[in-house]
Amino acid sequence: MPYAPKHPCTYPGCATLVDAGNGRCERHRIQERRELDRQRGSPAARGYGSRWRKARREFLRQSPLCAQCYVLGILRAATVVDHVIPHKGDSKLFWNQSNWQSLCKRCHDKKTVQDGRWK
Incomplete structure (x- = not known):
């Protein structure tokens, strides 16, 4: 069964190759998750105190x-x-x-x- 070729990370300016099915490289996935977490606020701020x-x-x-x-x-x-x-x-x-x-x-x-x- 043939495998899909790797493609560049979708983060602007990043040329890291990632497997098909992944949009971003590990570094940019982590960065994106941290930014989303920062925007969401702390668990206590969201009612989970x-x-x-x-x-x-x-x-x-x-x-x-x-x-x-x-x-x-x-x-x-x-x-x-x-x-x-x-x-x-x-x-x-x-x-x-x-x-x-x-x-x-x-x-x-x-x-x-x-x-x-x-x-």
């Missing part, structure tokens, strides 16, 4: 299994409290526990990609 950590702990204590794995018949410990509908800064939606679900990291990462929040 001590109040959230306490609520998260209690929710995971009450719902310790990953909801998506459970539907598939898999019993896996949840480590993340996910907002079913992304809150996008809406504090009412953020704190609405009926909008929360317990997920394992794997299912949460997959959902985050599907929601289009990771590029």
Whole structure:
């Protein structure tokens, strides 16, 4: 099976060759992620402070299994409290526990990609 040829990084002025399917070289992917993180603000500034950590702990204590794995018949410990509908800064939606679900990291990462929040 033939492989697609490498192409230059899409960052302006960068000629580093990257594999097909990747837009940027490792250096510029890291740089882009740091810039996005800086623009987003700290977790506390986005509502994930001590109040959230306490609520998260209690929710995971009450719902310790990953909801998506459970539907598939898999019993896996949840480590993340996910907002079913992304809150996008809406504090009412953020704190609405009926909008929360317990997920394992794997299912949460997959959902985050599907929601289009990771590029």
